[in-house]
Amino acid sequence: MGKRNVASSDVDRVAKAESQLETKYPTVRMSIAEAQSWIDRVAHSEDIDPPLVVRHQLPRRLLGVAVLDDHVIVVRHARPSQLTLLHELTHCIGHMGHGPSFQRRYVKLVQRHISREHGEAFVSLLTD
Numbered sequence: 001m002g003k004r005n006v007a008s009s010d011v012d013r014v015a016k017a018e019s020q021l022e023t024k025y026p027t028v029r030m031s032i033a034e035a036q037s038w039i040d041r042v043a044h045s046e047d048i049d050p051p052l053v054v055r056h057q058l059p060r061r062l063l064g065v066a067v068l069d070d071h072v073i074v075v076r077h078a079r080p081s082q083l084t085l086l087h088e089l090t091h092c093i094g095h096m097g098h099g100p101s102f103q104r105r106y107v108k109l110v111q112r113h114i115s116r117e118h119g120e121a122f123v124s125l126l127t128d
């Protein structure tokens with residue numbers, strides 16, 4: 001299997017687990033202002049530089065994008081979910097792609113900043 005295939009199966013696995021998690025245990029949706037202050041708190045407790053959260057049009061398949069050079073999280077919806085914000089925050093702190101290191105850090109952030117239950121459910125969905 002080539003690298004391209006590995007990368008696309010990682011992104012599919014993560015997207016599928018996220019959508020199942022949001023169906024079973026929906027995470028909180030917040031306005032952009034609320035999302036910014038939540039991300040500021042998360043970043044502070046993780047000792048990372050808080051990214052700016054902005055809303056902008058994105059291609060249909062994307063809920064969010066991390067613009068690493070500008071340290072910005074771009075979200076598609078007026079009320080992004082906590083899960084979308086933590087996904088993009090994980091990219092902001094240096095995890096490229098959606099492979100094992102991305103997934104481990106993302107799950108840790110979900111456990112610490114959403115709930116332990118969400119974290120546990122997410123792990124089992126990711127390893128299904």
Ligand SMILES: [Zn+2]
Nearest residue numbers: 087091097098
């Ligand atoms: Zn991503």
